[in-house]
Amino acid sequence: MTTASHPIDPISHGDAKICRGCWDQMHVPIPIRGALALPFRVFGVTRSKMNPNICTICERSFRYVKKKRQITASATILFADIRGFTALSEQIEPVRLSEIVSLFQDRCAQAIWAHDGIVNKQMGDGLMAIFNFPIVRKDHAVAAVMAAMDIQRRCAAALDSLDADHRLGVGVGIHSGEVEIGEFSSFRSDFTAIGGTVNLAARLESQARADEIIISPETAAQAAHLTSGAEARLLLLKGIQQPVQARVLLKT
Numbered sequence: 001m002t003t004a005s006h007p008i009d010p011i012s013h014g015d016a017k018i019c020r021g022c023w024d025q026m027h028v029p030i031p032i033r034g035a036l037a038l039p040f041r042v043f044g045v046t047r048s049k050m051n052p053n054i055c056t057i058c059e060r061s062f063r064y065v066k067k068k069r070q071i072t073a074s075a076t077i078l079f080a081d082i083r084g085f086t087a088l089s090e091q092i093e094p095v096r097l098s099e100i101v102s103l104f105q106d107r108c109a110q111a112i113w114a115h116d117g118i119v120n121k122q123m124g125d126g127l128m129a130i131f132n133f134p135i136v137r138k139d140h141a142v143a144a145v146m147a148a149m150d151i152q153r154r155c156a157a158a159l160d161s162l163d164a165d166h167r168l169g170v171g172v173g174i175h176s177g178e179v180e181i182g183e184f185s186s187f188r189s190d191f192t193a194i195g196g197t198v199n200l201a202a203r204l205e206s207q208a209r210a211d212e213i214i215i216s217p218e219t220a221a222q223a224a225h226l227t228s229g230a231e232a233r234l235l236l237l238k239g240i241q242q243p244v245q246a247r248v249l250l251k252t
Contacts, residue, residue, distance in 0.1 A: 020116075021051075021058035021134030025065050030055050050118040051135065058134045062183050062191040065134070070182030073133055076144040076174060076219060077198050078117065079205035080108055080151055081126035082159075083169045101125055103158050104170070111150035115143040120192055128202075130193050133181055141176045141222035145249075148172045148213045149226075152251040156211070169210020169251075175201035176219040203237040204246060211251040220247040 019030040031037040032047050032055050048059040082104055109119050116135045121128040132140035159168045177197035204214040220227040230247040
């Protein structure tokens with residue numbers, strides 16, 4: 001992604017020195033760590049909460065980065081949600097419930113960031129992640145499946161240790177395709193993704209049981225070495241005209 005000639009090139013994994021989104025989208029080095037980042041912090045340019053290897057320019061200034069309000073891009077969308085959460089919310093106190101949600105969101109974010117995705121939306125006991133924007137990954141479908149497997153591993157032990165009296169699990173849905181990415185609100189400048197690809201990923205997640213990862217045929221084809229042995233499941237999804245021949249991975 002970068003060349004050794006640049007003094008502040010980002011690194012491929014871990015803590016990048018410069019914003020990987022600005023570098024991939026504009027080839028502009030925006031320091032986000034180290035002494036060179038200090039002047040940028042004065043002007044409010046800090047690491048994004050969507051992914052600590054991108055900056056708030058990527059997060060809040062889409063039109064500056066892409067020179068337009070929306071773009072069409074190839075991406076993989078991942079939705080994850082805690083199974084059993086609604087029933088649990090009626091049985092335990094709110095403080096305990098918030099601990100479970102915080103732990104789930106933290107573990108999911110760590111898994112998504114480890115594979116260059118961004119946590120685009122957090123919805124209580126669920127979230128939506130985008131792979132291939134603003135950090136570019138040609139193997140974004142593979143990255144999303146690996147992140148989902150990582151989510152299941154990280155969350156299983158954590159949720160069990162936090163509340164051993166209640167059986168909790170995570171359901172994940174993943175789909176790859178064309179999405180519209182950009183600003184879709186007159187009063188918010190942070191970007192998101194919309195379109196049929198996003199809708200199908202959400203529908204797949206709604207069908208996932210605890211500890212399951214449901215993967216669309218499009219994603220499975222791009223991550224064949226990870227999904228070839230997975231169970232095939234024909235799904236009839238609300239709002240989707242044709243049945244979907246999905247692949248199902250179980251937590252190991």
